[in-house]
Amino acid sequence: MVGPKQQASTGSGSSTNSRHGRVKCGCGVSAIVRVAKKGPNCGMQFLGCSSWPEYNCGFFRWVPENNAIEDLQFQVLEKDTTISELEYDKKLLEEKLKKVQLKKDNLEEDIHEMKNEVCELRIEVMRAIRNEKNYSMALMYSCLLFAFVLFYLK
Known part of the structure; x- marks a missing residue:
């Protein structure tokens, strides 16, 4: 690896690559593309x-190779596609959530109505039980009265 203190030569001291011409070095001037002439990275641009x-x-910064740039562009495209798919899935899930929320609200309304109906049925049952007791008492008094009348008629 060519470090900042290792020697490397450049094809032309004043040449800049249009893709990298806007990169500034620590001095504040535009960095230039150089080529490593020695070592294991011989021929690589930086x-x-x-x-x-x-x-x-x-x-010091390595210049990515063209296929590396294409790989990075492909990765960005893949990420953009993934983001788009996730946004679409999010939209579908939000719509589904709205439907489920509406269904939940309807079911809560139904539960409230059923509770009211149960209360009304309890009231009716209590009235029926009270009426049954009243009718039983009336029947018992009627039987006693009938027995009393029969007893006096004999």
Whole structure:
């Protein structure tokens, strides 16, 4: 790996790559594309200070290879696609949530109505039980009265 203090040469000291011309080094000037001439990274491009070797600000960045750029572009495209799919799924889930919420509200209304009906039925049952007791008492008094009348008629 070529570090900031290792020597590398450039094809032209004043040349800049249009893709990297806006990258500034530590000096504040535009960095230039250089090519490593020695070592295991021989032939690889990197961005370096345009003032090197007179002044070394220590700026160093590898220039990605074209296929690396294409790979990165493909990865960005994949991420964008994934984001779009997730946004679509989110929209579908939000719509589904609205439907479920509406269904829940309707069921809560139904439960409230059923509770009211149960209360009304309890009241009716209590009235029926009271009426049954009243009728039983009336029947018993009627039987006693009938027995009393029969007893006096004999």
